[in-house]
Amino acid sequence: MNLAFKDIRHNLGRFALTTVGVGMLLMIVMGMGGIYRGIVEDATLLVDNVGSDLWLVQRNTRGPFAEISRVPSNLVHRAYAVPGVVSAREFVYHTIQREQDGKPLRIAVLGLSWPIDKGQWIPLTGGRSLGQNHFEMVADQSLGLALGETIDLGKESYTIVGTTKSMLSAGGDGIAFVTVTDAQQIQFDTPGEAVRLERASRLARGEQSDLGNLQPAILDNTNKPASQLPAIARPQMSAVLVSVSPGADLAKVKEAMSGWGDVSVYTQSQQRDLLLKGTVDRARRQIGLFRVLLTLIAAIIMALILYTLTLDKIHSIALLKLIGAPNRVILGLILQQALMLGVAGFGIAYLVGGKLFPMFPRRVILTQTDLFQLALIVVGISVVSSLLGIWKAMKVTPNEALS
Amino acid sequence: MSDRDSRSLAIETRGLTKIYGSGNTEIVAMKDASMKVHRGEVVALLGPSGSGKSTFLTAVGLINPPTSGQVWIRDQLVLEGEISYTNLRSFRRQHIGFVFQKSNLIPFLTAIENVQIALELNGATSRQARRRALHLLDELGVEDRASNLPSMLSGGQQQRVAVARALANHPSVILADEPTAALDGHRGRQVMELFAKVAHEHGTGVIVVTHDHRALDVFDTTYEMEDGLMGLSSSEATSVT
Numbered sequence: 001m002n003l004a005f006k007d008i009r010h011n012l013g014r015f016a017l018t019t020v021g022v023g024m025l026l027m028i029v030m031g032m033g034g035i036y037r038g039i040v041e042d043a044t045l046l047v048d049n050v051g052s053d054l055w056l057v058q059r060n061t062r063g064p065f066a067e068i069s070r071v072p073s074n075l076v077h078r079a080y081a082v083p084g085v086v087s088a089r090e091f092v093y094h095t096i097q098r099e100q101d102g103k104p105l106r107i108a109v110l111g112l113s114w115p116i117d118k119g120q121w122i123p124l125t126g127g128r129s130l131g132q133n134h135f136e137m138v139a140d141q142s143l144g145l146a147l148g149e150t151i152d153l154g155k156e157s158y159t160i161v162g163t164t165k166s167m168l169s170a171g172g173d174g175i176a177f178v179t180v181t182d183a184q185q186i187q188f189d190t191p192g193e194a195v196r197l198e199r200a201s202r203l204a205r206g207e208q209s210d211l212g213n214l215q216p217a218i219l220d221n222t223n224k225p226a227s228q229l230p231a232i233a234r235p236q237m238s239a240v241l242v243s244v245s246p247g248a249d250l251a252k253v254k255e256a257m258s259g260w261g262d263v264s265v266y267t268q269s270q271q272r273d274l275l276l277k278g279t280v281d282r283a284r285r286q287i288g289l290f291r292v293l294l295t296l297i298a299a300i301i302m303a304l305i306l307y308t309l310t311l312d313k314i315h316s317i318a319l320l321k322l323i324g325a326p327n328r329v330i331l332g333l334i335l336q337q338a339l340m341l342g343v344a345g346f347g348i349a350y351l352v353g354g355k356l357f358p359m360f361p362r363r364v365i366l367t368q369t370d371l372f373q374l375a376l377i378v379v380g381i382s383v384v385s386s387l388l389g390i391w392k393a394m395k396v397t398p399n400e401a402l403s
Numbered sequence: 404m405s406d407r408d409s410r411s412l413a414i415e416t417r418g419l420t421k422i423y424g425s426g427n428t429e430i431v432a433m434k435d436a437s438m439k440v441h442r443g444e445v446v447a448l449l450g451p452s453g454s455g456k457s458t459f460l461t462a463v464g465l466i467n468p469p470t471s472g473q474v475w476i477r478d479q480l481v482l483e484g485e486i487s488y489t490n491l492r493s494f495r496r497q498h499i500g501f502v503f504q505k506s507n508l509i510p511f512l513t514a515i516e517n518v519q520i521a522l523e524l525n526g527a528t529s530r531q532a533r534r535r536a537l538h539l540l541d542e543l544g545v546e547d548r549a550s551n552l553p554s555m556l557s558g559g560q561q562q563r564v565a566v567a568r569a570l571a572n573h574p575s576v577i578l579a580d581e582p583t584a585a586l587d588g589h590r591g592r593q594v595m596e597l598f599a600k601v602a603h604e605h606g607t608g609v610i611v612v613t614h615d616h617r618a619l620d621v622f623d624t625t626y627e628m629e630d631g632l633m634g635l636s637s638s639e640a641t642s643v644t
């Protein structure tokens with residue numbers, strides 16, 4: 001006869017409620033682990049998918065995901081000149097915040113180097129990758145933009161041609177993929193008045209310079225777009241992504257580029273580490289610590305529950321001892337209930353969490369390993385937290401059955 | 404009497420003394436209490452409140468060892484003072500059945516399970532245990548309440564189930580402490596008669612602590628305690644001599 005089961009059957013409502021409570025607690029522990037994984041996954045999803053062997057970023061910066069990084073656009077050509085490089089792509093990345101339907105909309109704008117990079121590597125959930133070098137956008141679902149919808153950024157409208165899932169910046173903002181030129185348009189969008197003022201001041205500067213006085217015709221150029229003026233540098237990139245041919249020695253290529261005084265070079269795994277150590281490290285550690293705390297709290301609460309469950313059974317335990325039940329029967333009773341509570345709680349956590357977590361704004365990833373680990377922890381907690389109850393039960397004397 | 408003497412003893416106590424506390428707060432709850440109970444004999448133990456009846460019964464029941472004196476069960480010395488000569492818990496399981504005033508039953512087990520558990524603890528398979536438990540409940544007239552929880556049974560029915568459990572492992576001894584206190588006179592008498600029937604049929608020695616003088620005719624022998632001292636009841640003493 002299984003005494004643990006019989007007792008639970010007798011106090012079914014109470015036990016069920018307690019289990020739901022423990023289950024909710026374990027769900028939060030589980031969710032914390034999932035959020036932790038989600039942050040790591042989100043942070044590295046982009047770097048892992050973009051498929052670049054080397055990242056060229058502004059000297060002594062840790063790349064566009066961590067801070068502002070500016071490299072000249074001609075760096076692409078320099079990179080191409082290094083033996084072993086099969087492709088070098090411009091990469092632009094910055095976060096903007098606009099209003100959409102009266103609500104703030106934060107977008108991480110990522111520029112792809114058209115036409116080498118049309119975003120074929122982006123895992124799409126719908127639509128297609130970029131098909132022309134202007135006014136198209138692949139947007140993450142979290143931005144709430146549907147396929148075919150258009151969004152006005154700067155002076156232009158962009159049509160959503162593809163959607164992604166969980167393509168987020170380290171800050172959790174959805175990423176919008178456009179071409180590099182569009183990304184720069186969005187980033188350096190200047191109002192008409194600012195353009196007129198800039199042109200007027202260019203003219204004024206020209207008139208004060210020797211060159212302007214000697215060749216007045218040159219001043220006509222001040223009215224042209226900035227991109228057509230050789231004296232004005234083209235907008236800068238955030239980084240250059242370099243792919244190395246399979247046969248080439250990555251270390252050698254990296255060494256050659258490291259010699260350039262204006263850039264820092266990172267391999268993909270270095271860039272990945274930088275992301276994890278830099279931007280998401282605090283969040284990761286914070287959540288990790290929280291998870292430990294919650295696990296401890298869950299253990300304490302379970303210990304209290306099991307202790308009171310034992311207190312309620314003191315008379316029965318005394319009676320069992322009186323009629324000659326060995327300690328192992330009583331120990332089994334408490335331990336089995338602890339395990340039933342833990343296992344049922346874990347099951348509830350898993351089922352409810354599975355329904356609830358997908359509704360969270362950021363990804364909550366439950367990996368098999370994490371679940372297995374948590375299951376072991378729950379078993380551990382169950383055993384440890386039943387010790388208090390067991391200790392109490394062992395102290396009960398058969399005499400207590402008489403009162 | 405000679406017929407009874409020739410049979411083996413179920414219980415014998417020699418000079419049981421129990422002292423609670425020490426120094427100023429010392430209480431001598433039981434003094435040199437000796438008793439012999441034969442197999443099949445039903446003994447009543449009377450006495451005013453605080454006279455040491457429960458102290459005696461729990462000493463014999465091996466749950467509250469005496470300060471000094473011997474407890475013999477079935478010609479085996481089990482306890483001498485606080486020294487035990489066997490594993491008391493497993494000895495209790497095999498040789499002693501208990502019935503108390505109330506809440507004798509485990510509340511989360513049904514009537515039949517309460518009997519079954521005693522059998523299973525003693526090594527019976529759950530099939531065997533179930534069969535014997537049903538048989539015992541039948542014998543005690545509560546088989547129709549077998550699958551009820553104790554809370555759904557009347558006081559008398561609960562006591563019958565408790566008696567069934569006490570009998571389960573064919574004990575040498577049944578110890579009952581005011582088993583009828585919670586019952587009305589009629590029901591109380593029924594339970595007492597049950598003890599007598601059980602003792603005679605199963606050859607079990609039974610000691611019943613009671614305040615109920617109306618049912619004394621059911622018992623073979625009556626003892627009385629007063630201030631920790633044990634003696635044959637005066638009426639018994641006169642009727643025997």
Ligand SMILES: Nc1ncnc2c1ncn2[C@@H]1O[C@H](COP(=O)(O)OP(=O)(O)OP(=O)(O)O)[C@@H](O)[C@H]1O
Pocket residue numbers: 423424430431432450451452453454455456457458459
């Ligand atoms: N655990 C204990 N500690 C100290 N004194 C105790 C303890 N148990 C019993 N006593 C004392 O021992 C004496 C005998 O008690 P006992 O319970 O054996 O009496 P009883 O005859 O069963 O009384 P009642 O008829 O009221 O049940 C009493 O004076 C009681 O106060």
Ligand SMILES: [Mg+2]
Pocket residue numbers: 456457458580
């Ligand atoms: Mg008493």
